[in-house]
Amino acid sequence: MRQQVQVALAVAVSIGVWGLAQAASAPQVVEVQMKEFAFVPATVTLKAGVPVELRLVNRGVVEHEFMVYDLGHLHLAGMDPQKMHRELEARSYFRGVAVQVEGRAKLVERRGKALVMVTLAPSERINLRFTPRRRGTFEMGCHVAGHYEAGMKGSWVVR
Numbered sequence: 001m002r003q004q005v006q007v008a009l010a011v012a013v014s015i016g017v018w019g020l021a022q023a024a025s026a027p028q029v030v031e032v033q034m035k036e037f038a039f040v041p042a043t044v045t046l047k048a049g050v051p052v053e054l055r056l057v058n059r060g061v062v063e064h065e066f067m068v069y070d071l072g073h074l075h076l077a078g079m080d081p082q083k084m085h086r087e088l089e090a091r092s093y094f095r096g097v098a099v100q101v102e103g104r105a106k107l108v109e110r111r112g113k114a115l116v117m118v119t120l121a122p123s124e125r126i127n128l129r130f131t132p133r134r135r136g137t138f139e140m141g142c143h144v145a146g147h148y149e150a151g152m153k154g155s156w157v158v159r
């Protein structure tokens with residue numbers, strides 16, 4: 001009898017937790033536009049632990065890249081492009097983050113399962129679904145030659 005009560009209680013608690021998880025799973029929907037030479041908005045603010053649907057669209061006339069990384073004290077100016085890509089990949093925000101990609105992109109680069117970079121041709125749009133965990137301020141940047149230097153970067157803030 002006592003065992004039955006405990007089982008019933010465990011089930012009730014599980015359902016309660018499940019109900020909370022459902023309530024918390026309404027995604028944060030954010031649209032980020034890419035154009036020459038900016039991300040709009042220039043600051044993306046996300047809440048940690050809440051699923052995100054990031055709608056990424058290229059409204060420009062040339063292709064653009066989307067990367068998010070912890071810039072730290074890295075100085076990108078004058079760095080060899082291949083070395084820079086490796087550095088940014090190692091610092092990617094998406095390391096250890098499951099990212100589901102919906103839609104067609106010119107290029108979706110992954111290292112293992114981790115998203116490294118998305119390249120969109122003009123007019124392409126994709127959705128990225130993931131749940132941010134790591135809090136802090138990171139950088140999003142487009143590293144097509146000359147774009148970052150022209151101002152194509154922004155802040156990625158997770159609170």
Ligand SMILES: [Cu+2]
Nearest residue numbers: 064065142147
């Ligand atoms: Cu660009």
